[in-house]
Amino acid sequence: MAELYPALLNLKNKLCLVVGGGPVAARKAASLVAAGARVSLVSPALCAVLAESVSKNEVLHTARKFEESDLTGVFLVVAATDHPEVNRMIGEAAEANGILANVVDAPEASSFIVPSVIRRGKLLIAIATSAQSPALSRRLRLHLENEIGEEYGELVKLVGEVRAELKDAGTKVSEQTWQNALDLDELVDLLKDRRRDEAKSVLIQRLISNAGGA
Numbered sequence: 001m002a003e004l005y006p007a008l009l010n011l012k013n014k015l016c017l018v019v020g021g022g023p024v025a026a027r028k029a030a031s032l033v034a035a036g037a038r039v040s041l042v043s044p045a046l047c048a049v050l051a052e053s054v055s056k057n058e059v060l061h062t063a064r065k066f067e068e069s070d071l072t073g074v075f076l077v078v079a080a081t082d083h084p085e086v087n088r089m090i091g092e093a094a095e096a097n098g099i100l101a102n103v104v105d106a107p108e109a110s111s112f113i114v115p116s117v118i119r120r121g122k123l124l125i126a127i128a129t130s131a132q133s134p135a136l137s138r139r140l141r142l143h144l145e146n147e148i149g150e151e152y153g154e155l156v157k158l159v160g161e162v163r164a165e166l167k168d169a170g171t172k173v174s175e176q177t178w179q180n181a182l183d184l185d186e187l188v189d190l191l192k193d194r195r196r197d198e199a200k201s202v203l204i205q206r207l208i209s210n211a212g213g214a
């Protein structure tokens with residue numbers, strides 16, 4: 001099988017459909033809501049978590065079985081019923097209509113799969129096993145969560161700020177200078193100690209003194 005192509009989708013205000021009302025549908029619906037999508041969900045029954053999302057108007061619920069017309073106007077669909085043949089049929093109908101589809105029990109019938117995710121502010125780390133072992137993706141996420149603390153979110157903010165300031169000042173920084181200046185251990189330790197100003201000046205100093213050079 002060819003490699004999967006990693007991409008981060010901008011789902012703001014996009015219509016996304018979840019089919020099914022169990023815990024798996026609930027997990028996928030929650031991440032779609034968090035991404036700013038308009039989420040509709042079709043299922044005869046709802047688990048408690050989904051019932052709450054519906055009562056909060058985060059998810060628009062239609063209480064019946066899936067019908068093909070539910071795909072009209074949809075950007076992305078998650079097929080998460082407990083009927084493999086229904087899920088597969090949704091995947092095929094989506095494919096025929098150019099709609100992105102995640103079929104939760106059939107990676108080979110999906111146009112995308114969902115990774116385990118670690119977020120620290122604007123930093124996003126996605127972990128996947130190309131569908132070999134979701135349990136391993138989860139385990140690796142838990143392992144990496146211990147290594148990557150909240151200060152990494154601060155780090156992204158700080159470096160983004162410095163990058164924008166240098167850009168505004170018209171200062172060009174080479175790829176190699178960036179790599180040499182980004183001493184993760186040092187910057188992360190400073191941020192952990194809440195010495196943000198120091199971290200910022202250390203970084204700027206390195207970028208400017210090496211600007212243009214190695």
Ligand SMILES: C[C@@]1(CC(=O)O)c2cc3[nH]c(cc4nc(cc5[nH]c(cc(n2)[C@H]1CCC(=O)O)[C@@](C)(CC(=O)O)[C@@H]5CCC(=O)O)C(CC(=O)O)=C4CCC(=O)O)c(CCC(=O)O)c3CC(=O)O
Nearest residue numbers: 104105107113114115116128129130131133134135137138
């Ligand atoms: C292909 C994929 C499609 C997709 O859903 O996008 C898929 C498919 C399937 N999952 C199954 C089972 C489980 N899934 C989980 C958990 C997660 N599954 C997620 C993603 C993916 N699951 C995609 C591949 C990602 C990759 O490449 O690794 C995560 C990462 C993200 C998320 O869902 O949000 C989330 C962890 C989030 C976190 O905590 O970090 C657990 C573990 C648990 O819940 O503890 C189990 C039980 C243990 C096990 O089986 O490993 C089954 C068998 C169903 C059955 O037996 O009936 C299938 C079907 C099949 O494999 O054929």
Ligand SMILES: NC(=O)C1=CN([C@@H]2O[C@H](COP(=O)(O)OP(=O)(O)OC[C@H]3O[C@@H](n4cnc5c(N)ncnc54)[C@H](O)[C@@H]3O)[C@@H](O)[C@H]2O)C=CC1
Nearest residue numbers: 020021022023024025042043044045065066081082104105
């Ligand atoms: N990708 C993943 O991460 C995982 C996938 N799975 C797979 O996901 C499937 C769903 O898991 P759960 O949420 O635990 O199942 P569940 O059995 O709790 O929920 C299934 C839901 O689908 C609804 N449903 C059934 N037929 C329908 C139809 N024709 N149209 C609309 N909705 C319909 C039911 O009313 C129910 O709400 C499992 O069968 C399993 O194979 C399981 C674990 C993880």
